[in-house]
Amino acid sequence: MEKIETMRKQLLDVFPIRKTAAQKQAFREWLTRSLRKMGYPVEVETYGMGTNNVIAGRPETAELVFTAHYDTGPRGIGFVSPTNLLLSVLIPVATVLLMAAAAFVLSVLPTFLMDAPGATVPLFVALMFFGLWMMVRGPANPNNANSNTSGVLAVLSIAQALPKPLRKHVAFVFFDNSEAGMAGASKYKKKHSAEIGSQVFFNFDCVGDGDYILLMPSKKSRWDGQLLDNLEQCYQPVGEKVVKQTIEGLVYYPSDHRKFAFHVAVGAFHRKKGVGYYLSRIHTPKDTELDETNIMLLRDGTVRLIEAYYNEKTGDEKHADL
Incomplete structure (x- = not known):
C-alpha cells in the first residue's frame, strides 16, 4: 500500500501545478493508474470545453460521494473565512x-x-x-499544497484505506475546473442528475493547513440527525487538532459542494480572535503547507463514517428480511 508521504511527494514534486491542458492530462493519467491499482473501476468523463472529471467507483449506485477538485488556479486573493x-x-x-x-x-x-x-x-x-x-x-500559482493538493490527497487516502466490503456504497470524484466557476461540478451534476438526489457529497477543499477541521453540513443536511451524529462520533481530534461541526448560523465556503443540495464541506482553518476561522495563503506562493496529520485524521474519520453507514444499511436490510 502506497504511504501518504509517497503520494504527497508525488503530488507536490511531480504535479505541483495542474492548470494547463497538458499538466492536467499528465496528472489524470497518474491518478487513473493509482486508483486502478487500488482496485477501483475508473472513468474519465469528458464534457467539452476542457473539463474532465475523474470518477472512481460506481456513482450510479453510490449513496456517499467523496470529492475534491484537482485543478490549480492563478495567483490571486488568498483569504477565505466561512464563518465571517x-x-x-x-x-x-x-x-x-x-x-x-x-x-x-x-x-x-x-x-x-x-x-x-x-x-x-x-x-x-x-x-x-x-x-x-x-x-x-493569469499565470499559475507556483505552490498549491493546500489548494487543493490537500483535498486530492485526502480523497486518495480514503479510497486507498477503505476496505473492499465498504466500497459498494461510495464513489470518489475528482472535479476539474473548480477554479473556473466550478465547471466540473456543474457538468457532473447535469450528467448524474438521476442519482444525486439520494446522495450526500463530502467535499474536501483546503484541508492541509490549519489546526481547526470544520465539518460544514448544508442546510438540508442539517436535518439528517443520523448524519450529524456520525460526523460527531467518527471524526476525532488528534493532538492539537480540533474538529468542529458548523450546524448553526450562516456558513459560506465557496467550493464544488455548493452545486449539491445534500453536502458536507470539509476544510482546515486557522483561528484568530475577531476574525474567526480563516485561510490566508491559498492562491499565493506561500501555499506550501500540507499537514499529514490532517490527512490521516480525515482518512480515519471518513472510513469510520462509511463503516457506520454500512452497518446501519446492512442492519436495515437484515431487519427488512425479518
Missing part, C-alpha cells in the same frame, strides 16, 4: 478597489502628460480588464 462573511466580502472588494485606484492613476497620468484626455477612459477600461483577467486567468 463580512471579511470574506470586504477583502476581495478592497482588492478590486485598490486595483481600480491603480488603474485610474496609470490611465490619468500618461494621458495628462501626452495631452490626450480622450484616451483616459479607454485606457482605464483596458487596465481594469487586464487586472481582472490576471486574477481569474
Whole structure:
C-alpha cells in the first residue's frame, strides 16, 4: 500500500501545478493508474470545453460521494473565512478597489502628460480588464499544497484505506475546473442528475493547513440527525487538532459542494480572535503547507463514517428480511 508521504511527494514534486491542458492530462493519467491499482473501476468523463472529471467507483449506485477538485488556479486573493462573511466580502472588494485606484492613476497620468484626455477612459477600461483577467486567468500559482493538493490527497487516502466490503456504497470524484466557476461540478451534476438526489457529497477543499477541521453540513443536511451524529462520533481530534461541526448560523465556503443540495464541506482553518476561522495563503506562493496529520485524521474519520453507514444499511436490510 502506497504511504501518504509517497503520494504527497508525488503530488507536490511531480504535479505541483495542474492548470494547463497538458499538466492536467499528465496528472489524470497518474491518478487513473493509482486508483486502478487500488482496485477501483475508473472513468474519465469528458464534457467539452476542457473539463474532465475523474470518477472512481460506481456513482450510479453510490449513496456517499467523496470529492475534491484537482485543478490549480492563478495567483490571486488568498483569504477565505466561512464563518465571517463580512471579511470574506470586504477583502476581495478592497482588492478590486485598490486595483481600480491603480488603474485610474496609470490611465490619468500618461494621458495628462501626452495631452490626450480622450484616451483616459479607454485606457482605464483596458487596465481594469487586464487586472481582472490576471486574477481569474493569469499565470499559475507556483505552490498549491493546500489548494487543493490537500483535498486530492485526502480523497486518495480514503479510497486507498477503505476496505473492499465498504466500497459498494461510495464513489470518489475528482472535479476539474473548480477554479473556473466550478465547471466540473456543474457538468457532473447535469450528467448524474438521476442519482444525486439520494446522495450526500463530502467535499474536501483546503484541508492541509490549519489546526481547526470544520465539518460544514448544508442546510438540508442539517436535518439528517443520523448524519450529524456520525460526523460527531467518527471524526476525532488528534493532538492539537480540533474538529468542529458548523450546524448553526450562516456558513459560506465557496467550493464544488455548493452545486449539491445534500453536502458536507470539509476544510482546515486557522483561528484568530475577531476574525474567526480563516485561510490566508491559498492562491499565493506561500501555499506550501500540507499537514499529514490532517490527512490521516480525515482518512480515519471518513472510513469510520462509511463503516457506520454500512452497518446501519446492512442492519436495515437484515431487519427488512425479518
